[in-house]
Amino acid sequence: MTKDLISEVIEDHNVVKDLICRYRKETDPKEQQKIANTIVRELSVHSATEEICAYPLIEKHLSDGKKIADKNREEHLQLKKDLYQLDSMKVPDEGYGDLFKRVIEEFEHHIQEEEKETYPKLKASLADDLLMKEGEKYEKTRNSVPTRPHPSAPDKPPFETAVGMVQAPVDKTYDQVRDFVETNRGKI
Template identity: 35%
Template sequence: MDALELLVHDHRRVEQLFRDYRSAASDRQRRSVVELLVRELSRHAALEEMYVYPLAKKVLPDGAREIAEHLGEHMAVKETLLALDRLDEGDERTDELVAGLRREIEEHVREEEDVLMPRLRAAVSQQELDDLGRLLTKAAQGVPTRPHPHAPDRPPALTFAGPVAAAYDRLRDRLQRRPRT
């Protein structure tokens, strides 16, 4: 898959997790889905911030402005993910936070898939998208799995902070027996 197809695949996976949350039969199942949402959305955001957004910023005529908007949306999502990550199983605030997160993600996905991705596909070659897809697949194993709203969200600082956060996150994931994806 090329880079944009991979991102769309991630979007569909997150949409399925929201459906899984709604159909969960217990607080424990809901908490497991929340942990997967935190992981998948944190990884997805990191990949976009490290690789996709810098490319879009460079090749799109108004890329800097558009990417600044997307980074702002990412910040709001990371804040919500952080709040969810800190909750205990069965916390009464979980449903409200997940509903808000779903609305944030639906809007963000719509903007990316309807506006950013078509413009990016038109601006770069298929070979570049294929190469970026291979890079994203490889890089997904070493990006953060938890939200870090106060960490840098742009290279070059993100390039240095991302791997450190990822190592820390993976250690925490193992210690807390978080699900792997």
């Protein structure tokens, strides 16, 4: 069932938060790796989808929207760079734990601002029917974006969308040889 845009974004956040809790509780490095792979995938998909669907609305409908969207894109870029590095490492590698911790801190800081400030402002600025329509768009877009971090890719539509359409099938092929865990949303 489709939700409104903001509920879709927050559901993405909650999926990652759940995965982080699972990672922290897990003691088996093989299971930790599966969870970490899933976190990288979920954050990659979320970042691209949010940049394509939500940030243009923020820019258009909030008085300080361009500033907010640009700041969020900068935060996403740093997260993508760290995810890219994390994606090339394994849980037992030296430095993995510190980098993983930094990724989680970046994510938690980023979503706190979005959930407490940005998205409540956006909700107040948009009609419910538009939020539902944009939620449908978000859900569809989510299934067509890259599943791995690409920090050098464009971060604004239409270029991000075009590059993503080319890169997503490559990423999904690569995903076939990686291990993931189920999320509370199911499989991508």
